[in-house]
Amino acid sequence: MDDLRGKYLAAIADAADESALEDLRLRAVGKKGEVSLKMRELGKMTPEERQQVGPKLNALKDEINSALAARKAVLADAALDERLRTEWLDVTLPSRTRRQGSVHPVSQVTEEVTTIFADMGFAVAEGPQVESDWYNFDALNIPAEHPTRTEMDTFYMARAEGDDRPPHVLRTHTSPVQIRAMQAQGAPIRVIAPGRVYRADYDQTHTPMFHQVEGLALDRDISMANLKWCLEEFCRAFFEVDSVELRFRASHFPFTEPSAEVDLRCSWQGGQLKVGEGDDWMEILGSGMVHPRVLRAGNIDPDEWQGFAFGIGIDRLAMLKYGIPDLRAFFDSDLRWLRHYGFAALDVPTLAGGLSR
Numbered sequence: 050m051d052d053l054r055g056k057y058l059a060a061i062a063d064a065a066d067e068s069a070l071e072d073l074r075l076r077a078v079g080k081k082g083e084v085s086l087k088m089r090e091l092g093k094m095t096p097e098e099r100q101q102v103g104p105k106l107n108a109l110k111d112e113i114n115s116a117l118a119a120r121k122a123v124l125a126d127a128a129l130d131e132r133l134r135t136e137w138l139d140v141t142l143p144s145r146t147r148r149q150g151s152v153h154p155v156s157q158v159t160e161e162v163t164t165i166f167a168d169m170g171f172a173v174a175e176g177p178q179v180e181s182d183w184y185n186f187d188a189l190n191i192p193a194e195h196p197t198r199t200e201m202d203t204f205y206m207a208r209a210e211g212d213d214r215p216p217h218v219l220r221t222h223t224s225p226v227q228i229r230a231m232q233a234q235g236a237p238i239r240v241i242a243p244g245r246v247y248r249a250d251y252d253q254t255h256t257p258m259f260h261q262v263e264g265l266a267l268d269r270d271i272s273m274a275n276l277k278w279c280l281e282e283f284c285r286a287f288f289e290v291d292s293v294e295l296r297f298r299a300s301h302f303p304f305t306e307p308s309a310e311v312d313l314r315c316s317w318q319g320g321q322l323k324v325g326e327g328d329d330w331m332e333i334l335g336s337g338m339v340h341p342r343v344l345r346a347g348n349i350d351p352d353e354w355q356g357f358a359f360g361i362g363i364d365r366l367a368m369l370k371y372g373i374p375d376l377r378a379f380f381d382s383d384l385r386w387l388r389h390y391g392f393a394a395l396d397v398p399t400l401a402g403g404l405s406r
């Protein structure tokens with residue numbers, strides 16, 4: 050018995066891995082193992098012998114089993130240590146500077162704008178880019194013969210021959226989302242709706258596809274003063290400077306009354322665009338108090354609710370904030386331009402951490 054103990058305990062202590070251990074287990078205490086066979090011999094012994102040998106054999110079996118378990122635990126610990134040594138990852142390392150792709154300035158600015166308005170309690174709403182004539186025009190108090198329909202240089206979708214329903218359009222602004230949001234949510238409401246819009250226009254500051262963010266705030270007592278505060282606060286946060294200067298210019302939109310366009314003071318010197326200085330003004334948004342007819346189209350009672358709406362040009366904001374002189378380059382997919390003006394994918398804009406950095 051002492052031989053067995055010596056042999057197996059030494060072998061177990063030397064076992065290099067789990068399969069060697071299992072091998073030893075079978076050879077010692079498995080069904081046909083040496084210790085088990087010895088136990089079977091108990092039957093042939095006299096009761097006195099059995100009383101002597103039985104407990105010793107049981108003790109040996111227990112001893113071998115616990116040596117197996119102890120060695121198994123040691124091997125498992127060593128395996129874990131080895132994994133920890135080879136698979137470590139320093140999560141405090143900064144993100145890679147040599148990036149594969151970049152975030153387009155339009156996406157970046159959309160995130161920044163959304164972050165600022167979300168902080169003021171605006172939720173994000175959405176609508177389709179191929180829009181019905183009714184949502185894009187009629188519901189916004191732009192009747193069939195209204196000159197705005199041609200002024201906006203609308204792209205019309207084709208209809209099948211013989212189908213004389215009014216054609217759908219590529220939405221010319223994000224304002225139809227006002228109607229959809231009112232119908233879906235009712236009042237009070239506070240939403241913004243960023244997205245693509247389309248107009249047949251092409252020069253240094255116009256492209257046929259561009260981006261707007263619509264804003265809509267309705268409650269029982271929202272006034273033009275709230276609109277002004279909201280927009281000024283937005284511009285301060287967005288441009289991350291104190292010297293932003295806004296000009297509210299009386300204007301006209303069929304869907305707001307009264308209406309105001311807002312320009313931002315800027316300079317264009319030497320092809321470089323700068324905000325808050327110079328003698329130029331760049332129009333960045335249209336706004337006003339939502340027209341009662343528009344509220345009614347959104348199933349909202351104008352005797353009970355009122356509020357403001359605005360539409361901001363996202364691409365314009367990107368040009369101004371990041372000093373990008375030509376809008377057309379936004380959509381050329383020129384890799385050098387994207388690398389120069391793009392943003393690192395992991396720098397998500399937050400008000401606390403800084404919008405742009």
Ligand code: PHE
Pocket residue numbers: 221222223224302305334335336337358359360361
């Ligand atoms: N939809 C207008 C445009 O595209 C902007 C606007 C939105 C004006 C909301 C007033 C209110 O020019």
